[in-house]
Amino acid sequence: MSEKIILGITQGDTNGVGYEVIIKALADARMLDLCVPIVYGSSRAFGFYKKLVPENENINTNIINTARDYHPKRINIINCVPDTYHIDPGQPTAEGALASIASLQACTRDLKDGLLDAMVTAPFNKKGVVAQGFGFPGHTEYLTSEFGAKDGLMFLCADNMRVGIVTNHLPISKVPASLSVEGILSKIRVMDKSLRRDFGIVRPKIAVMGLNPHAGDGGLLGKEETEIITPAIETACSEGILAFGPYSPDGFFSNNQQCIYDAVLCMYHDQGLIPFKALAFDSGVNFTAGLDVVRTSPDHGTAYELAGEGNANACPMKSAIYAAIDIVRNRHRYDEMTANPLKELPERPERPERMPKIQ
DSSP: OOSOEEEEEEOOOTTTTHHHHHHHHHTSGGGGGTEEEEEEEOHHHHHHHHTTOSOOTTOOEEEESSGGGOOTTSEEEEEOSOTTSOOOTTOOOHHHHHHHHHHHHHHHHHHHTTSOSEEEEOOOOHHHHHHTTOOSSSHHHHHHHHTTOSOOEEEEEOSSOEEEESSOSOOGGGHHHHOOHHHHHHHHHHHHHHHHHTTOOSSOEEEEEOSSGGGGGGGTTOSHIIIIIHHHHHHHHHTTOEEEEEEOHHHHHHTTGGGTSSEEEESSHHHHHHHHHHHHGGGOEEEEETSSSOEEEESSOOOTTTTTTTOOOOHHHHHHHHHHHHHHHHHHHHHHHHSOOSOOOOOOOOOOOOOOOOO
8 A cells, every 4th residue: 555544543531641642652653654543632731731741843734624625744733622611630530531431432434434544542541431331341342342353452553473362351250151162262263364365364363371370280170271272273274274282371471472472362451461571561552453453553552651741652552553553554465355356247148049051
């Protein structure tokens, strides 16, 4: 694709580090050569945080009413958050949560309408948005529902590893009961398809983690591996997917086995995110696989303790933007390569019977 990607960016929580990392990431003028950024939020809040960020000399903004009105060489802002909302850096407030919901919903509408090529979401406070009636524990669950996907996958990506999660944002006490053969198999299928289409890997290899210590130790420490996880892996293999395991996570990550595989599927949130953040925090990207649209996010939270100081690290936000651009282009190439180049021909009329020769 030679055209620039039209990229919607949600502001996240007004009082977190969202605006600071967005401004820092977009301050590099070269970013505008790759994409057209449209920030969904508040020009007032953008201006407030812009004064706190040293890298603001290259920031040229353009306030627009709709995504169709974008300026290709400016940072475009759509005001979808009321100017009356109070800005209080570092403090979780109802207004900060409401602003993040309004921003996400507005960007989602434009993504549905085909006005955007991809979405990058700045972090919000999960407890705060749920308290305001959001109804979902995170972006992944919301977007999976909004776009009617059969299944979505929280897919953490970096240069040196990719980690997917089966149960997403779920209390650890509810994880064992939520696991099923079909549920794990569905995540393996989503991961395999995403690796092929979104990352350009022809024959991806997937490592699947166990649930219990030492992956159950043959049933001694739990039966989920033998009764649920292994059957899911075997079914995936019968479908031609290169899935392996279940492996014990402590030995797997400590020996850098994640480098042997194209992706790792973990059973629950911390099983995957602790090693991922330990090894790739500054470059980690949260990608929602399984959707018809592209959504990425930096792999960190609101970081209230850093908000308003101008010191937030923008590397994860830059990585999220680059990842969104790469995935859009990878999908375009994959769809072109796998499309049927032959047009369907009309049915050939029946040939008349050959007339007998006249003697």
